[in-house]
Amino acid sequence: MNLLIKSATIIDPSSPFHNKKQDILIENGKISKISKLLDNPNNYKEITFENLHVSQGWFDTSVSFGEPGFEERETIENGLKTAAKSGFTAVAVNPNTYPIADNKSAVEFIKNQGTNSATSLYPIGSLTKKAKSEDLAELFDMQNSGAIAFSDYNKPIDNANLLKIALQYAQNFDALVLSFPQDNSIAQNGLVNEHINSTKLGLKGIPALAEELQIARDLFLLEYTGGKLHIPTISTAKSVKLIKEAKKNGLNVTCSVAAHNLVLTDDELVNFDSNTKVLPPLRTSKDVKALIKGVNNGVIDIITSDHNPIDIEHKKVEYSTAKFGTIGLESLFGALNKVLPLETLITCLTTNPKNRFGVKSSPINENEEACLTLFNPDFEYEFSINNIYSTSKNSIFLGKRLKGKAYGIISNNKII
Template sequence: MNLLIKSATIIDPSSPFHKQENDILIENGCIKKISKKIKNPNNLKEIKLDNLHISQGWFDTSVSFGEPGFEERETIKNGLETAAKSGFTKVAVNPNTYPVADNKSAIEFIKNKANNTATSLFPIGCLTKNAESKDLAELFDMQNSGAIAFGDYNNPIVNANLLKIALQYAQNFDALILSFPQDNSIAGYGLANEHINSTKLGLKGIPSLAEEMQVARDLFILEYTNGKLHIPTISTAKSVKLIKEAKNKGLNVSCSVAAHHLVLTDDELASFDGNTKVLPPLRTAKDVKALIKGINDGVIDMITSDHNPIDIEHKKVEYNNAKFGTIGMESLFGSLNKVIPLETLVTCLTTNPRNRFNIENSFINEGEKANITLFNPDFEYEFSLNNIYSTSKNSIFLNKKLNGKVYGIISNNKIVL
């Protein structure tokens, strides 16, 4: 692939060309030259776009596709095309398939479905067999087959001793353990954040305590084992405080937050729209403020879409019966672009998650592989069904004003615009 990108503002704090507007010459999938003006004597394909900005390719650390087992929600092929159009050159795919991805054959199946695609797929394997929190899955075998981390998506590790053993065992091959932050004995059959809105609307609540108890427990176990832990999609102010204290102690812990938890509050519940039913649930304005501060202070390491396609039969139903989850790749950038400083947002989508999940970095510099996301940070629009590429349409951001347009990606010697 040979092409010339014209007049692009580079957003990459690790690049010597950061914040500069340059032309970028790409030859055979690598960045050959970066300069103010590059001539095009060979009539290469040129990319000229309004207010073009580029960064390292974005990495989403929590994506669900469904295949195998739930192809009606999303196939791997369409999921990766959606990721590419949404600006993601790499995605980590959750194991919540049917059957769940808890063995090397399942990991190899998922990886083989993603051959020769612009967006690279990295499977996350189940931590426990059948995601039942009873016995450890085949972690070492799965890692040898391509799994980059281990966790039971949206299922907490109920057995504290099992988490302890996992953190100890995983040190033998430097594996990253994920633990979903919810104590089900407190959350029970809750549907939404336990607060004024859930009480007004008569919805059974999930207290913030359910998350914070689990985070505190996991951090105690982490301190005991000296392991390597990632806590996905935290949602409360107290969780940010607990993780900050753990990092100050020197514990090897990281965490992520879902885009919708940085923008929306439980005021959304008033519509009784099943698309607002997510896990963890939408919290209060105080929590949103604390999460944004956690991002800006570096306590929260990365931002994810927590993309979880759910078919209409399981979403357009009574709130009690709707499944948890929202799609989010298509709306992530537009929803956060004016909420989080652009440099910080890019870092939380590139360098930070790649370093934590041990994925190769490709910077915007001469001699590097072309692994690039192209976008316009000044483009306001209303997010509608026309903006959704996923098979499922369960977006929490439907009909909301977003600001920021993704043009596409250049990755794996391919271009998707």
């Protein structure tokens, strides 16, 4: 693939060209030259867009595709196309398939479905067998087959001893363990954040305490065992405080936050729109402010879309019976670009997640592989059904004003 990108503002703190407007010459999938003005003697295809910005390729650490088992929600092929059009050059795919991806062959199947795609696919293996929180799955075998981390997606590890053993065992092969932050004995069958709105609307609440208790427990376990822990999708002010303290004490812990928890509050529940039913739930404005502060000061390392397609039969139903989850790949950048500094947002989508999950980073520099996201940070629009590429349309951001849009990606010697 040979291309010439014209007049692109480079956003990459690890690049000597950071914040500069440059032409970028790509030959055979590699960046061969970066300069203020480049000629095109070989008549390569030229890429020019309004207000073009370029960063390292974005990586989303929590994406669900239905395949295998729930193809009506999303196939891997269409999911990867959606990711590419939304600006993502890599995604980590959760194991919440049917059957659960808890063994070597399941991981290999998912990985193989992503071969030859512009967006690289990295499977996450289930931490426990059938994600039942009873017995550890075949972690070592799955890692050898391509799993980059281990998680029972959106299901807490109820058994503290099991998580202790997982953290100890995973150190033998330097694996990353994820633990979903919710104590089910507190959350029980709650639907939304327990607060004024849940009381007003008569919806059973999930207290912030359910998340914070589990995080406190997991951090105590990590302190005891050592190892590497990642806490996905935190949502409360106290969770940020707990993780900040743990990092200060030298624990090897990182965390992520879902895009919608950084932008929306439980005031969204007023219309009983089941697209607002997410896990962890939307919290209060105080929590949102604390999460944004946590991203800005580096306590929160990673931002994810937590993309979770749900078919209409399980989403467009009564609020209490609807499944948790929203799609988010298409809306992530436009939603967050309104509330975060651009450089901070790009770092949380590129170097931070790649370093933590062991995915190769490609700085924007000469002789580096061309793994790029192309975007316009100033494009404003209303997010509608026409902006959705996913098979399922369950977006929490429908009807919202967004700022910033991906043009596409250059990755794996392909352009989307």
